[in-house]
Amino acid sequence: MCRFEFVGRGLLYWQRKNGPTERRNFPRMLHEILLSLSGQPSLLFRTQRKENSVAQDDFPLLSPPEKALLASVVHLSRLHAQLRKYASDISSASPSVICRSVSTAVIGTHLGEFQKKILEVERAILAEDSGYVGGYGIVPLSTIVGEFAPWTRRMEWLWTIIRFIQPERKNTEPLHGSTGAALIDHLRTEAQTGYLDIKDMALQLATTAETAWMKQLSMWLLYGNLPIYGKEDFFIQEDTEKENDEAQFSINVRLLPNFVTAQTAGSILFIGKSLNHIRAKRKTSIAGTSTAPVTLYREHIEQLAGLKSPISPSKLTTAVDSIRLSLSQSTLSKLLPLPKILEILTLLHNFLLLGRGEFAVALVAHADSRIEESRRRGPSATRPLGKPDVLTVKEGDVTAALAEAWAELFSLEKEEDPADEELELARDLLSLSISGRKSGRPMTPAQTPNLLSKISKVSFEDLLFPTPTTLTSHIRAPLDLFISSSDIVIYSKIHSYLLGIRRAQIRLGDLWKRTPLRRNYPTPWGPPRSNSIFGQAKLKARRDRDNARVRQMRHIWATGSACLFMLSEIGGFFQGDVVNESWQHLRQWIEGSSSSTASAPGSRPGTASSSKSQHSSKTVSPNQIPTRDFPESGQQTMGRHDPEALTVAHRRHLSSLVQSLFLTELPFTNTMRGLLTNIDRFVALVIRLETIQRNMDLETDEGVEDALVDYAQEERDVWEELRTTRNDVETGIKNLVGTLRDIDDSRSGEGKGPVELATNFGHMWPGSRHVDDSTSPGFSHYVPHKAAGVDRLLMKLDFGSLRSGFGHETNVGFAGML
Secondary structure: OOEEEEEOOOEEEEEOOOOHHHOOOOOHHHHHHHHHHOOOOOOOOOOOOOOOOOOOOOOOOOOHHHHHHHHHHHHHHHHHHHHHHHHHHHHHHOOOHHHHHHHHHHHHHHHHHHHHHHHHHHHHHHOOOOOOOOHHHEEEHHHHHHHHHHHHHHHHHHHHHHHHHOOOOOOOOOOOOOOHHHHHHHHHHHOOOOOHHHHHHHHHHHHHHHHHHHHHHHHHHHHOOOOOOOHHHOOEEEOOOOEOOEOOEEEEHHHOOOOOOHHHHHHHHHHHHHHHHHHHHHHHOOOOOOOOOOOOOHHHHHHHHOOOOOOOHHHHHHHHHHHHHHHHHHHHHHHOOHHHHHHHHHHHHHHHOOOEHHHHHHHHHHHHHHHHHHHHHOHHHHOOOOOOOOOOOOHHHHHHHHHHHHHHHHHOOOOOOOOOHHHHHHHHHEEEEEOOOOOOOOOOOOEOOOHHHHOOOOOOOOOOOOOOEEEEEOOOOOHHHOOOHHHHHHHHHHHHHHHHHHHHHHHHHHHHHOHHHHOOOOOOOOOOHHHOHHHHHHHHHHHHHHHHHHHHHHHHHHHHHHHHHHHHHHHHHHHHHHHHHHHHHHHHHHHOOOOOOOOOOOOOOEOHHHHHHHHHHHOOOHHHOOHHHOOOOHHHHHHHOOHHHHHHHHHHHHHHHHHHOOOOOHHHHHHHHHHHHHHHHHHHHHHHHHHHHHHHHHHHHHOOOOOOOOHHHHHHHHHHHHHHHHHHHHHHHHHHHHHHHHHHHHHHHHOOOHHHHHHHHHOOOOOOOOOOHHHOOOOOOOOOOOOOOHHHHHHHHHHHOOOOOOOOOOOOOOHHHO
């Protein structure tokens, strides 16, 4: 039988007692040490102890150096047991496929190598290897500990990785594991170390994690499907809200690895959405949509298979761009032809951005008529005008106003003119409805911050009707791949903003059409009645009354004229210098026209005839696009028609519009909203004053009396409110000019022009380019139009205010505008 004894100076030996046949029996002490290192429970050490030390009563014959040596063995054995336990839990329960893959690699590869090391040491001792067994069969404990000393650092590093994947729960807090993207980034960071063994382990685990991530990415890029397992950890997420029973997808930047750039993520989202859309339409077989199956190209698979760990951002971008261009040339070129894209963009410009001025005029006129009808029908008919409007507008009134506006536009067409297909399409796609309380923003909370979050929260939707209403457009498939729901929401906000300014301008201009307010009406008496003493006295009384009213109205007309001038200049600047110029620039870029032969648009909104002429001169079919207009190579020419390139260009165009229209400036939009509200009240009071004065004249001149109404008192009340409102309007004009000056100073101080600001806003969109896009294969870089600066608008306002009172130099009033 073998006997095991301790000897000082850290030596262990075993001694043969009975004969050579039992020489190969393994000593119990060494057996227990190796079993403990293998992660098995051993009676050699008390497993319930938390500290990595050996107690005095466990081995009373051990010297302090021997206890210190065994303490390192205890620490390593406990690390091994904990690693295997926690890694097994992660491999079986983690929702992330990447975390499962890494934990499985920890168990199968690194802990497996540690187990092989234990077996090698055991095999060498049994074979009496001279490197382990000395004279008289003595096995030094220091030799055993020295063999496993390098594994202490490796085990501790693996433990930090496992704890990063599954942090330790504190108190009763819920346990939140790491995401796959965070684990990949962490492993890439850990590879930057001076320890070669740790670096090799980090690279191996990073390769495992990136391989699992590439499998998820391949499902999306090749099939348009989210991964079956671990889709909650993939950076492409399916939104809970659906449109027309179609799945909507967005990017969760929290799940995006750092080596994936923003433009690459946008391209990945676009490719997968396109494939998913095509497959969904192929199942439903909607007429007019290509139902051909999507071909899985071998080149696409080779592009993804060529990406080796560590994945380079440039190589990943190149592979994704190649797949995108290949898909665009083969499938999306038929699904999203250029004429369809131009058609929907032209429609959005002409109607939502007020490119056709007669649409805005008709919509405002019929909306006002509906409000008047509701006021006459409702209990608010007895409410004194000038008070806050409490009218309740029904959905039917809103829909009817839009229908009447369409009828008026169709009535303007002549029989010999060709049918206006754009007007027909607009009537089918556009809808005016009451805004609900739910947010019109279809984005998930985890999506990247977009342009909607930068737009001012000041609402202009309740200017057309007392109840907030929104004009939206329904985007039919497959154009929803090009224009998203968030784009339509931004178009609706811009429409409410521009329509509010245009409506105030129309209402102010209509005041000059009210003849009784501007001159004597009706014509004074003539002979023989005016020749009598009574007639002369009556005529003199009328003239004195009219002269008094004219003197009172001088300040009202001056304020109205100054305000109309202000709105005309701002509206003309927005419509001509910003909206129309930006649209023409985008259209020329899409069509590839490098020449500037097209006539520059005016500052006023267009009409149906001007829209038709521009449409006929600029719209081209796919067969009419000449290749000679493109100085670039053929690959870049195809990139110009790439749907994703057009999508990015359109979003940059939209970002430039929002910035140039000052919709991101809260002080300006807040001041403009207050001014438009005061203008509505100002116009309503003037109209009410006209009605009261007409009734007073009937009572004085014709003897038509109403015993229930005191018109003289009402006139005094209206005049009091009108003076207050006039002061509010004048103050609003001054404040509006002041905010414009602040905008000019802030943008000049930052040293950013309109193009730079628009490009920065474009970065907030998934798929926007942070670098020069001309380096990408087949991508045509689009730079937004550089709109006129704020200083140009201020020059016009300053020139018009030389004799007015809304400048900073004088507070005389607005009499100089007469």
